Amino acid sequence: MQQKAQKNFDASRDRSLHVFGVGVAFVDESAASRIPSDEFDKAIQDMKPIVSNLAPPAKAFHVVPIESIYSSNGRDRLKELLNAIKDVTGKEDLLQHRSVDVVVAKIAHENGYTKLLLGSCTSRIACHVISASVKGQGYSLPADIQYVDAWWEIPVVVPLRDCLSQELNMLYCLDGAV
Secondary structure, eight states: OHHHHHHHHHHOSSSSSOSSOEEEEEEEOTTTOSSOHHHHHHHHHHHHHHHHTSOSSOEEEEEEEGGGGSSSSHHHHHHHHHHHOOSHHHHHHHHHIIIIIIIIHHHHHHTTOSOEEOOOOHHHHHHHHHHHHHTTOGGGHHHHHSSEETTSSSOEEOTTTTSOHHHHHHHHHHTTOO
16 A cells, blocks of 8 residues: 555655545544553554654544544443443444444545555454354355455455464564564
8 A cells, every 4th residue: 555655646746636645543442442541542642653654645644532423422422322232242343333434434534535444454354254253244244354345435445454463563563663
């Protein structure tokens, strides 16, 4: 993705009109998590310099609280909704739906992005396959694991689906980010 962004940036004659823009979105789930919010704040602070130091073109960094999908009393409404769900997997499914399908798509739509790229790797997709199979949702797996999902208003692309999490961690370390 970075190479494609760089080629488009270089191809732009006056460098003021990019062929496509790149944004990085982080959904702050601290309102729905038992993890202290200061850990989410630290993660955000750790990500900001990484995103700002990426090669041109510049990448916008969007941090959106998951409760922002509600117009008012978002945190209370989200907690009320989560408390109504009794099982842990149901809560995880709801948060996954809210964070990817709603919040991230909202960011893409508001900023004029034409594609949504998810950072899901093979390891994460494997967990999803097992989880969906156990829940009896095997019928939807072909759509869930495809490279491009054009079902949504903004197509969803999973460019890292062929990479293991260990490979990505090693690349991250070799790149000097750690």
